[in-house]
Amino acid sequence: MKKYIINRIFSMILVLLVVSSLTFFLAKAIPGGPFTKEKKVPDIILQRLEEKYHFDDPLWKQYVSYMGNLMKGDLGPSFRYDALTVNDIIAKGFPVSATIGFLAVLLSIILGLPAGIISAYRQNFWQDNTVMFVSLIGISVPSFILATVVMYFFGLKLKILPIAGWGGFRYMILPAITLAAYPTAYIARLTRSSMLDVLSQDYIKTARSKGLSEFKVITLHALKNAILPVVTYMGPMIAAIFTGSFIIERLFFIPGLGKYYVTAIYDRDYTVILGTTIFYAFFLVTANFIVDILYAFLDPRITYEEKK
Amino acid sequence: MTKPILKVENLTTQFFTYAGVVQAVRGVSFEIYPGEAVGLVGESGCGKSVTGLSIMRLIPDPPGKIVSGSVYLDKENLLEFSEKKMRNVRGNEISMIFQDPMTSLNPVFSIGYQIMEMLLLHQKITKKQAKEKAIKLLNMVHIKSPEEVINRYPHQLSGGMRQRVMAAIAISCDPKIIIADEPTTSLDVTIQAQILNLLTDLKTKLNSSIVLITHNLAVVAGLCSRVLVMYAGLIMEEGTDMQIYNDPMHPYTWGLMKAVPKINEEEKERLMTIPGLPPDLLSPPEGCPFALRCDYAMKICFEKKPPFFEPKEGHKVACWLMDSRAPRVKRSM
Numbered sequence: 297m298k299k300y301i302i303n304r305i306f307s308m309i310l311v312l313l314v315v316s317s318l319t320f321f322l323a324k325a326i327p328g329g330p331f332t333k334e335k336k337v338p339d340i341i342l343q344r345l346e347e348k349y350h351f352d353d354p355l356w357k358q359y360v361s362y363m364g365n366l367m368k369g370d371l372g373p374s375f376r377y378d379a380l381t382v383n384d385i386i387a388k389g390f391p392v393s394a395t396i397g398f399l400a401v402l403l404s405i406i407l408g409l410p411a412g413i414i415s416a417y418r419q420n421f422w423q424d425n426t427v428m429f430v431s432l433i434g435i436s437v438p439s440f441i442l443a444t445v446v447m448y449f450f451g452l453k454l455k456i457l458p459i460a461g462w463g464g465f466r467y468m469i470l471p472a473i474t475l476a477a478y479p480t481a482y483i484a485r486l487t488r489s490s491m492l493d494v495l496s497q498d499y500i501k502t503a504r505s506k507g508l509s510e511f512k513v514i515t516l517h518a519l520k521n522a523i524l525p526v527v528t529y530m531g532p533m534i535a536a537i538f539t540g541s542f543i544i545e546r547l548f549f550i551p552g553l554g555k556y557y558v559t560a561i562y563d564r565d566y567t568v569i570l571g572t573t574i575f576y577a578f579f580l581v582t583a584n585f586i587v588d589i590l591y592a593f594l595d596p597r598i599t600y601e602e603k604k
Numbered sequence: 605m606t607k608p609i610l611k612v613e614n615l616t617t618q619f620f621t622y623a624g625v626v627q628a629v630r631g632v633s634f635e636i637y638p639g640e641a642v643g644l645v646g647e648s649g650c651g652k653s654v655t656g657l658s659i660m661r662l663i664p665d666p667p668g669k670i671v672s673g674s675v676y677l678d679k680e681n682l683l684e685f686s687e688k689k690m691r692n693v694r695g696n697e698i699s700m701i702f703q704d705p706m707t708s709l710n711p712v713f714s715i716g717y718q719i720m721e722m723l724l725l726h727q728k729i730t731k732k733q734a735k736e737k738a739i740k741l742l743n744m745v746h747i748k749s750p751e752e753v754i755n756r757y758p759h760q761l762s763g764g765m766r767q768r769v770m771a772a773i774a775i776s777c778d779p780k781i782i783i784a785d786e787p788t789t790s791l792d793v794t795i796q797a798q799i800l801n802l803l804t805d806l807k808t809k810l811n812s813s814i815v816l817i818t819h820n821l822a823v824v825a826g827l828c829s830r831v832l833v834m835y836a837g838l839i840m841e842e843g844t845d846m847q848i849y850n851d852p853m854h855p856y857t858w859g860l861m862k863a864v865p866k867i868n869e870e871e872k873e874r875l876m877t878i879p880g881l882p883p884d885l886l887s888p889p890e891g892c893p894f895a896l897r898c899d900y901a902m903k904i905c906f907e908k909k910p911p912f913f914e915p916k917e918g919h920k921v922a923c924w925l926m927d928s929r930a931p932r933v934k935r936s937m
Contacts, residue, residue, distance in 0.1 A: 498707040504662055505702075506722045506773070507694035520712045595712055596757040 297592070300600035304588070308581045315577040316366060316570060320359055323569045330375035330564045349375070362570070371571035376563045382571035389553035390575070392462065393540030396550065399472035400537055401530075404479035409526070411480075412487025413514060416495060427484055434481025443474045443547045460549040471548045475541055479533050483526055490522040497521070524594060531587035535580040539572075608635035608676075609780050609813055610659070610698075615673035617651075617658045620666065624886045628654040630837035631673070636781060641807055641814040643824030643845075645860070646834035649882060652817045655834070656783045659815075660698060661690050677780070696726040699774040703786040705766035709758040715742075716754030719773050726777045741772040744809070745802060764795035768802065775806055785817045796823070803827055821864055825849065830918075833857050836883050836893035838909075843919035853921045856894045892924065900925060900933050 331337055331345050346352050350361065365372060371382035380388075415427035450470060451459035458467050494500065495518055503517040504510075540554030553572060560568035591598045617629040629651040636642055644652045657663050658670050661682060675682040677697060682690065702708040709718060719738040723729060729737070735754070742750030745768040758766055767787060774782050784803065788796040804827050807814055816828055824831055824845070831848040833841040833856065841854040852858055859878035880897035883889050889896070895905035904924050913926035924930055 498702055498704055499710040501662065502700075502702060502708045502770075502773075503710065505660055505694055505700040507691045507696055507725055508721070509691060517710050517713075521710070596714075597711060597759050 297600050301589075304585055308585060311581055312574060312577055316363070316574050317359070319570050319573045320362060320566075321355075323564070323566050324355060324358075326564060328564050330566065332564070349373075366574070371574070372567035374565055374568050376560070376565045376568070382567045385556050385568060386553065386571060386575055389540065389551065389556050390538075392550060393545070393552035393554055394538045396468055396471050396475060396544075396552065397534070397538035397540070399468055400475035400479070401534055403472060403476040404483055404533075405530075407476075408480040408483030409487055411484040413491055413519065415484065415488040416491030417514060419492060424488075427488070431481035431484045434477045435485070437477070439474055439477065439541070440543050440547060442477055443470075443544060446470050446473055447547075460547070462550050467548075467550075471544050471550060474548075475537060475544050479537065482529065482533075486526050486529055487522065490525045491518060494518045494522040520594065524591065527587055527590055527594065531583040532580060535576065535583040539576045539579055606637055609638045609678065610636040611674075611676040612655075612659065613674045613676070615655065615658055615675065616671045617654050617663060617668060618671050619668045626885050627888055628668075628837055628885060629658060630888065632834070632837070632839055633673075634832055634839060634842065636813050636815060638780070639807075639811055639813055640830060641803075641816060641828045643828035643831045644815060644817045644834060645819065645821055645824055645831060647819055647860075647882065649885070650834045651837040651885075652819075652834050653785050656700070656785050656815065656817050659783065660694055660700060661685075662694075662700075692726070695722050695779070696777045697779055698781045698783060699777070699779040701767070701770050701774045701782065701784040701787045704790045705763050705770055706790065708770055709766055711758050713757075714754065715756055715758065715761070715769055719754070719769070719776060722773055722776050737776070738772075741776050742769070744775070744806070745769070745772045747772075763791050764798060767791060767795075767799050771799070771802060771806065775810060775812065778810065779812055781813045781815060783815045783817065786819070787816070788823055789818070789820075800827060821849075821860055833860065836888055837885060838893060839920075839922065840894065841919075841921050841923075842912075843916075847916065847919045851919075853915060853919070853926065854894075854923045855898045855900055855925070859897075892922070902930065 329346075329351065331342055337345075343352075350358060353361075362372065369383075371386070374380045374382055374385060377385070411427045411431070415424045418424050447459045447470065450457045457470055459470075461467055500513060500518055503513045508517070540552040540557065542554040542558040544550070545552040545554040553575075556568060557572040557576075559565075560572065592600060612635070613633050615629055615632045616627075619626040619628055632651070632655055634642075644655065646652045654663065654668075659675050659682070661670070663670060670683060673683070677693065682693060685693065709715075713721075716735065716738050719741060720731070720734040723734040723737055724731070727734075738754055739750045742753055747753055747765060747768055753761070753765075753769075758769075761769065770787075774784075787803070788799050791799060800823060803814060803816070806812075807827070814827070816824060818824060828845055830844055831842070832839050833848070833854065835856050841848065841852065841857050848857065849861075852861060856878075859876075862876040863878060865875055878897055883893050883896065889906070891904070891906040891908055892898070892901075892910050895901040898905065902924060908924075910922045910924045910926075912920045912922050914920050915926060925933060
């Protein structure tokens with residue numbers, strides 16, 4: 297196990313190196329730069345700016361200096377927001393995105409998991425049909441449509457929640473619901489199919505023959521076997537949701553990381569593109585790593601010991 | 605005579621499928637006495653497993669349903685129990701051993717947990733006592749170094765060991781009856797013998813009765829003192845092991861006997877089979893279900909279900925040949 301963890305950490309570092317290098321060169325390959333504006337900037341100013349940020353250096357030199365700073369944890373300055381460094385932007389945006397993300401993930405587990413279990417347990421009954429129908433909507437309706445629907449309904453018609461903006465728990469509810477719709481539906485469907493598979497296994501019959509209550513048979517004997525695919529899905533899902541959704545943060549006017557991420561690409565704000573990408577990649581590989589470790593705890597058949 | 609511990613009367617279990625109603629068990633009655641082992645024998649699909657599951661009330665509903673009949677444990681009818689009361693019977697009063705030990709244990713829980721779970725559920729003991737009892741039980745089923753095995757997981761044990769663990773779980777609460785549903789079928793022959801020896805051993809040590817469900821007459825031989833032969837959801841013949849083995853009277857039982865491979869058989873001799881197939885349980889025939897495959901079938905066999913004749917005490921045969929008006933036939937060997 298120890299050896300496996302060390303190996304994994306090394307490969308994670310390697311992945312991050314490749315991701316940051318690729319992103320660096322891809323970003324530079326896009327025509328234009330952070331100082332290209334609709335209104336032409338005088339050549340002399342442009343030249344000074346490029347000198348200041350070493351854009352006139354050969355590409356390899358820029359790369360080496362960027363990677364050097366990256367090792368120190370310095371993601372560089374933003375070219376768009378003069379007063380901010382990329383570290384500042386992440387420090388500012390991430391907690392906001394993560395808060396909504398956390399609520400959305402919580403919501404999707406609290407709703408999706410039981411819905412999937414009930415659906416499998418009552419296969420082909422009305423409970424199952426209802427869950428399957430609602431989750432089909434959850435998967436297929438795009439988030440920007442769902443966002444406008446909940447804004448209209450809760451904000452405009454019922455007037456119980458703010459339509460958009462940021463400031464306190466009340467402002468988090470609608471974006472969290474919108475963000476949670478897809479993963480909730482997906483988890484429900486995933487849980488259902490994996491539960492259906494497990495419920496027909498012999499050990500479920502054994503559990504019942506022991507005199508265990510149906511609740512225990514389902515939540516203990518069946519769920520512990522059926523949860524693996526759900527955990528697998530949750531790794532990347534948590535990474536994606538925590539680092540912010542561009543669409544939802546735009547629609548609800550939330551100062552999260554997702555907003556910065558996409559605007560940075562339009563602005564050719566190289567360092568912000570790089571910084572947020574690396575941050576997301578870091579989050580993703582870490583989440584996957586945690587999922588893999590969790591496997592071993594959930595299913596004793598999975599071990600990371602060296603085969604003797 | 606002692607009172608039966610389990611009395612099954614006219615048990616009828618059906619499965620309501622899209623194709624129609626499958627009449628899996630069609631009015632089965634039998635008794636189990638304290639401390640005895642009874643073999644429930646028949647070919648696949650004859651309703652023997654469904655009978656076992658019906659006694660436990662573990663028939664998946666839907667599509668299955670126990671339509672009529674009664675199952676008396678002592679004096680109480682299990683079919684009238686609430687689900688909650690029934691849960692107290694399962695594992696505690698009647699326990700089960702299933703066919704495939706490879707899949708009958710939950711892969712994500714340790715052996716110890718799976719044994720202790722049952723003890724903690726039915727007995728008022730602490731976790732520590734349960735652990736001690738689990739080790740004792742593993743000892744009883746002849747598992748070496750049980751202190752180690754309780755921390756292992758099913759995939760780390762062999763098939764024979766897993767079936768021993770299943771047996772340990774089944775006997776853990778001193779049940780009145782153990783229903784063993786094809787406990788040896790998926791094991792290889794030497795392990796089969798070990799498990800059968802274990803069951804024989806446990807029978808003498810415990811006061812439990814055993815219902816051994818199997819398609820293999822040879823498996824029944826060493827362990828059971830009484831045998832029930834089932835066919836197409838009905839009991840065809842019932843008797844002591846001596847009566848069934850030495851003097852079977854139902855043509856179906858004759859066929860089963862002939863189908864047991866013999867070790868001293870000539871090499872070129874083919875294994876005997878019963879020609880034809882069992883009837884479709886979606887629409888079972890009106891008369892004797894075996895009539896179509898029976899060499900001795902008479903007109904009445906196709907028209908009316910035979911009642912039970914009792915030519916000798918304790919030996920019941922559901923066959924019209926037993927009727928005084930029927931011709932005497934000799935069993936072909």
